Amino acid sequence: MERTPMTSVPQFEGWQVPSMHFPTVAGQAFAVQFGQFLDQTNGVAQSQRLFDQLSAFALNFDCPWIAYGSLTAHQRSWRSVRPGPAVMLNYPEKWQERYFEMGYDRIDPIIKTSRKRAGAFQWSEVYNDASTTEDERRVFDEAATFGLRSGISVPLHGPDGSFAIISFAQPWRREFQNRTIAYLQLAALHFHLRVAKFADSSGIHDVPNLSPREKECILWTARGKSSWEIGKILGVSVNTVNFHIKNVMRKLDTANRTVAAVKALGFGIIEL
Numbered sequence: 264m265e266r267t268p269m270t271s272v273p274q275f276e277g278w279q280v281p282s283m284h285f286p287t288v289a290g291q292a293f294a295v296q297f298g299q300f301l302d303q304t305n306g307v308a309q310s311q312r313l314f315d316q317l318s319a320f321a322l323n324f325d326c327p328w329i330a331y332g333s334l335t336a337h338q339r340s341w342r343s344v345r346p347g348p349a350v351m352l353n354y355p356e357k358w359q360e361r362y363f364e365m366g367y368d369r370i371d372p373i374i375k376t377s378r379k380r381a382g383a384f385q386w387s388e389v390y391n392d393a394s395t396t397e398d399e400r401r402v403f404d405e406a407a408t409f410g411l412r413s414g415i416s417v418p419l420h421g422p423d424g425s426f427a428i429i430s431f432a433q434p435w436r437r438e439f440q441n442r443t444i445a446y447l448q449l450a451a452l453h454f455h456l457r458v459a460k461f462a463d464s465s466g467i468h469d470v471p472n473l474s475p476r477e478k479e480c481i482l483w484t485a486r487g488k489s490s491w492e493i494g495k496i497l498g499v500s501v502n503t504v505n506f507h508i509k510n511v512m513r514k515l516d517t518a519n520r521t522v523a524a525v526k527a528l529g530f531g532i533i534e535l
Contacts, residue, residue, distance in 0.1 A: 293446050296323050300450055310458050311516060314351045317429075317454045324443045326431040328354050328411060331454070333427035334374070350525050354432070358409035359521040364487045365405075372399035377418035377428045383448040385439055386414045412436045415444055417451040427455050470530045471514040480507040482533040485524035 300320040307313050318329050330352035352359070362368060372389050389395055390403050406412075414432035421427075429451035439447075473481070476497075483493040490504040497504070508520050515530075517523040527533045 293323075293442060296320065297446050297449065301453065304453065304457060307457070310351065313454055313457050314353075317450060318353060320450050321431050321447065324431070324439075324447060326414075326433055326447070328352075328414075328432040330354055330430045330432075331427065331458075333425065333455075350522055352522065353518070354411065355409050356519050356521065358406060358411065359519065360487075361405065361409070362402075363485075363521060363525070367402045367405075370396075370398055371402055372396075373416045373428060373430060375399070377416060377426065380418050381420065383415050383417045383444050383451075385444075386416070387438065406432075407436075410434045413439075415439050415447060417448050419452060419455045429455065470532065473511060473514060473527070473532055474507075477507045477511050477514075478527075478533055480504055481511045481520075481524055481527045484508060484520050485528055485533060 297320075300316065304313055304316045307316065314329070314331065317331075318327075321327075321329055330350075332350045332352075354362075368374075372395050373386070376384060376389050376392075386403060390400055411432040412434055413436050414430055416428055416430040419427040419429065431447050431451075479497060480493055483496060488496065490501045490508070493504045494501045508523070511527065512518070512520060512523045515523045515526045517526060524533075
């Protein structure tokens with residue numbers, strides 16, 4: 264198979280990317296890995312599989328955690344997302360729960376910065392920016408206590424004012440090298456275009472049908488209640504609560520209950 268020259272960043276999907284020259288050995292290794300990522304994802308037509316491929320690629324750059332979310336021009340937080348595969352992430356579940364419990368989605372400085380930026384940025388840039396408030400810095404500080412100590416975010420703006428954000432996080436504090444940022448940004452763009460194309464062609468905007476009990480369980484989950492607390496509220500066992508929540512996760516194609524709750528809110532299935 265013909266490859267793009269190893270010393271430059273590949274171009275694809277009509278996007279023109281400036282040539283960037285890296286040290287020969289490292290540049291070749293990253294170029295090969297990126298080429299493999301393109302090959303592995305081009306035939307994939309399922310959003311979760313695409314996310315899994317992106318996660319595997321990011322591990323080459325020591326980024327075990329990824330978050331993807333898409334918003335319209337008027338949406339201010341992930342809670343208002345609707346509809347489609349708008350949120351996918353593999354962040355530690357305890358941090359996801361804490362993030363929504365504290366309402367950090369409403370003050371997340373990454374969302375604010377992404378509205379104004381066209382290219383990838385490091386979290387340290389936002390943290391040290393004079394316009395970042397102490398409340399916004401607390402989002403980063405608390406994320407670090409759950410292991411997400413540094414990262415980059417890639418804003419991906421659409422022609423209608425909508426945009427998506429893909430963030431890559433590391434478990435230690437350090438600055439990302441320019442070549443790492445370049446390849447993660449390219450991979451994020453490719454992933455986003457594939458997910459958008461798949462969503463447009465697959466009718467993924469259909470709202471999943473949840474039973475009344477499933478709606479109750481995921482509503483109380485969205486309100487920050489544990490399975491034990493939900494069981495007490497509804498007068499059912501913990502096992503029954505977990506059974507319904509697992510059904511919701513399956514129907515909404517999510518890996519954990521927190522994202523399922525966000526998606527249910529986004530689809531308008533439940534309201535807080």
